[in-house]
Amino acid sequence: MRELSIGVDMGGTTLKIAVVRGIEIVRRAEPVNTRECSTSQELINCLAERLRILRELYPEVCAVGMGLPGFVDHARGMVDSLTNVPGWYDVPIRKILEEASGLPTSVENDANCMAYAEWKLGAAQGMNDVVCLTLGTGVGAGVVSNGQLLRGSMGAAGEIGQVSIDYRGRIGHYGNRGAVEDYIGNNELMREAKVLYAASRGKVPMEMETPIHLESAAKAGCPVAQALWDDAARKLAACLLNCHYILNPQAFVIGGGISKAGELLFSPLRRYLQAQIYPVHFAKLQILLAQLGSEAGIIGAARLALDELPQE
Numbered sequence: 001m002r003e004l005s006i007g008v009d010m011g012g013t014t015l016k017i018a019v020v021r022g023i024e025i026v027r028r029a030e031p032v033n034t035r036e037c038s039t040s041q042e043l044i045n046c047l048a049e050r051l052r053i054l055r056e057l058y059p060e061v062c063a064v065g066m067g068l069p070g071f072v073d074h075a076r077g078m079v080d081s082l083t084n085v086p087g088w089y090d091v092p093i094r095k096i097l098e099e100a101s102g103l104p105t106s107v108e109n110d111a112n113c114m115a116y117a118e119w120k121l122g123a124a125q126g127m128n129d130v131v132c133l134t135l136g137t138g139v140g141a142g143v144v145s146n147g148q149l150l151r152g153s154m155g156a157a158g159e160i161g162q163v164s165i166d167y168r169g170r171i172g173h174y175g176n177r178g179a180v181e182d183y184i185g186n187n188e189l190m191r192e193a194k195v196l197y198a199a200s201r202g203k204v205p206m207e208m209e210t211p212i213h214l215e216s217a218a219k220a221g222c223p224v225a226q227a228l229w230d231d232a233a234r235k236l237a238a239c240l241l242n243c244h245y246i247l248n249p250q251a252f253v254i255g256g257g258i259s260k261a262g263e264l265l266f267s268p269l270r271r272y273l274q275a276q277i278y279p280v281h282f283a284k285l286q287i288l289l290a291q292l293g294s295e296a297g298i299i300g301a302a303r304l305a306l307d308e309l310p311q312e
Contacts, residue, residue, distance in 0.1 A: 002309060006054055006101075007302030008047065008066035009110060010034070012085060012137075015043065017050045019058050020302035023121050025295060029054055040087045048100035055101060064097055064105040065305030067113035067297045069140075073155050074108050080155070083138075106305040110297050112158065114290075115142025116149055117300030118253045120307075122291040129249045131240075132290065133160060135258035139181035139239075143247060149304075165238040180239040184232045186211055186257060192231070196224050215261045229264040236265075237272035244277055244285065255290025262289075 004026065009016045015032035018025045029050040037043035055061060070082035077094025097105040108116075115132035124130040128147045134140045139161030143150040150157045161181035162172065169178025182188060189211055200223075217225035240252055259265065266287060274282050292299055 002062050002306055004058055004061045005063040005065060005302040005306045006051060006061055006103075007298035007300075007305075008064065009113070009297035009301060010066065010068045010082075010085075011110075012069060012083070015047060016298055017047065017054065018298055018302075019054055019061060020299055022303075023117075023292060023295075023299055025298070027054065027057065034085065040091055044093075044096055044100075048097070051097070051101040055103070062103065063302075063305035063309055064101050064103050065113070065301035065303070066093065066097065066105065066107045067110035067301040068093070068107065069110045071155055072107055072109045074106070074151055077105070077107050079107070104305065104309060106301070106308050108301065108304055109142070109155065109158075110301075111140030112142040112149055112151070113298075113300035113304065114140065114255065114292075114296040115144060115158070115253075115300070116304050117292050117296040118255070118290050119144045119149075120303050121299065122296065123253045123288040124251055127250045129247065130251050130253060131158075131160070131243055131247060131249045132253040132255070134256035134290070134296075135184065135236075135254065136186060136256040138185050140256075143249075145247060160239060160243060163239050163242055165235055180235060183235050184258065189214065189228065189232060189258065193225070193228055196228060200224050211258050211261065215264060218261075218264050226264075229261060230268045232258070233265050233268035234272050237269055237276070240269075240273060241276050244273075244281070248281070250284070251286035251288050253288045253290050255293065255296065259289060 003021050004019055007018055007020045015034055017029040019027040032046045071080040079088050079091040079093050082088040094105050094107045114134055118124050118132045119130055130144045132142050141158050141160035143158040162179045164178035165180050166178030170182045171177055172179035172182050193214055214225050218229050270287055
């Protein structure tokens with residue numbers, strides 16, 4: 001019975017590797033600090049060694065899945081380029097990992113892996129049309145449409161963080177104006193907090209450094225912090241409104257660090273969406289908190305690899 005696979009989740013600073021069964025992390029390998037590897041080949045060598053060790057410990061493992069932060073050509077098993085990780089251009093990563101591990105390997109964008117995990121094993125189980133977002137340093141997303149992971153012609157479908165909410169807005173990484181991730185990522189949220197506190201002539205709390213501090217201040221009754229969460233919800237609603245009318249999902253599943261604000265974000269988000277979406281549509285639309293947390297990427301990569309094995 002095919003139960004065990006290896007999931008690999010590559011972040012901007014850490015490469016996580018583990019043997020996975022369903023949503024259970026059976027065994028973790030020692031993580032790799034990506035910034036300590038000067039080249040992509042050095043990082044791949046570290047990964048290959050950890051795969052070898054896990055295979056020896058768990059010979060029943062039957063596939064490897066890897067999620068990477070950037071543009072990945074799933075069909076060809078190629079990395080076109082990675083976000084904030086230099087030196088990864090046109091890397092045939094699937095072939096390299098299959099040769100290193102001796103196992104069938106699947107490679108996918110990391111946000112797509114998160115979406116796959118929440119769809120198959122998390123908050124969106126049983127649904128056919130879902131948009132999953134992770135709100136953190138940026139806005140990552142993956143789309144399931146008609147029971148299929150949506151990738152697009154060049155693997156760029158579902159890059160919802162680049163959806164514009166203001167055609168005259170800030171210029172993004174690719175020259176696009178008003179990208180939603182340039183307004184509600186961790187850093188952007190805190191930058192806006194400092195501006196609003198200054199404008200209100202209020203004292204910025206000394207510990208106001210992360211969205212967690214902003215959440216605490218809002219729950220303690222700080223009007224500036226409450227206004228910031230309301231504004232973040234309004235901006236996110238503008239993005240999701242566009243996604244709704246293009247994709248018409250059954251649910252938006254929202255995870256990542258910013259989602260931990262809970263109803264500070266979700267309550268105004270529902271209110272703004274309800275005010276702008278056709279009532280019959282909104283009545284059937286669910287706004288869900290992701291269930292699998294920071295493990296969603298590694299779980300999704302592992303499950304995708306299993307699901308792509310030929311049927312026995």
